[in-house]
Amino acid sequence: MSFQPALHAEWIKIRTLRSLVGSLAAVLLVTAALALLASTDETGTDSLSSMFFGVSFGQIAATAFGTTAVSSEFQGGALRLTLAAVPDRLRWFAAKATAIAAPVLAVGLVTGVATLLVGRAALGPGPDRPTWSEGLRAAVGCGVYLTLMALFAAGLAAVLRSGVATLSVLIPLLLIVSFVVGDLSGGVADFLPDRAGQVVLHSDWDGSLGPWTGLAVTAVWTAGALLAGAWSVHRRDA
Numbered sequence: 001m002s003f004q005p006a007l008h009a010e011w012i013k014i015r016t017l018r019s020l021v022g023s024l025a026a027v028l029l030v031t032a033a034l035a036l037l038a039s040t041d042e043t044g045t046d047s048l049s050s051m052f053f054g055v056s057f058g059q060i061a062a063t064a065f066g067t068t069a070v071s072s073e074f075q076g077g078a079l080r081l082t083l084a085a086v087p088d089r090l091r092w093f094a095a096k097a098t099a100i101a102a103p104v105l106a107v108g109l110v111t112g113v114a115t116l117l118v119g120r121a122a123l124g125p126g127p128d129r130p131t132w133s134e135g136l137r138a139a140v141g142c143g144v145y146l147t148l149m150a151l152f153a154a155g156l157a158a159v160l161r162s163g164v165a166t167l168s169v170l171i172p173l174l175l176i177v178s179f180v181v182g183d184l185s186g187g188v189a190d191f192l193p194d195r196a197g198q199v200v201l202h203s204d205w206d207g208s209l210g211p212w213t214g215l216a217v218t219a220v221w222t223a224g225a226l227l228a229g230a231w232s233v234h235r236r237d238a
Contacts, residue, residue, distance in 0.1 A: 014099055020069060051120075069100050101147050173192070
């Protein structure tokens with residue numbers, strides 16, 4: 001089977017699995033809804049970061065999407081059936097990754113734009129409101145960042161072969177390590193995949209990474225996870 005039919009088959013799986021559709025909807029709803037908190041930001045230090053605060057929670061839904069899309073293949077012998085139709089394991093994994101990335105990127109960009117519009121409306125006119133150029137950079141960065149995190153989760157799920165194990169690693173990383181340990185570990189924590197990628201959502205940043213270099217660091221983490229996942233799929237028994 002060539003790449004296009006394999007991609008089409010993977011897209012059908014994603015479109016028909018309700019939990020995956022729900023995860024994508026949660027990315028948009030949670031992130032955009034929490035943008036209303038921008039109206040309570042009275043410090044004026046970084047209204048753009050406050051506006052995109054919901055991404056910290058929306059990324060949980062994005063990683064759950066990537067995790068479930070891959071880990072479902074390791075339940076009930078589903079992967080053996082998949083590989084019977086697509087014997088080339090690397091081609092299948094590439095199709096799976098593409099089928100994950102495309103909808104997350106689309107939803108992520110819509111989420112970024114919606115968050116920008118809701119946040120600017122909540123803040124109202126004033127000197128603290130981010131410029132349109134800052135907001136558009138954050139909106140595009142939001143879509144790219146969520147896509148990278150979904151693919152990072154997909155690669156890790158291919159290695160661990162378990163949705164529970166994957167989320168048991170990722171959720172503490174995103175909700176505990178980055179917020180608690182990260183603040184105590186100096187500049188090293190700036191290179192964690194989530195902290196690096198979220199620099200694009202800030203107007204000001206103090207670390208060594210900028211908006212696009214931060215996303216590049218996240219992309220390196222994602223590439224590493226996908227390569228490890230591809231190796232695992234290629235070398236281990238279905």
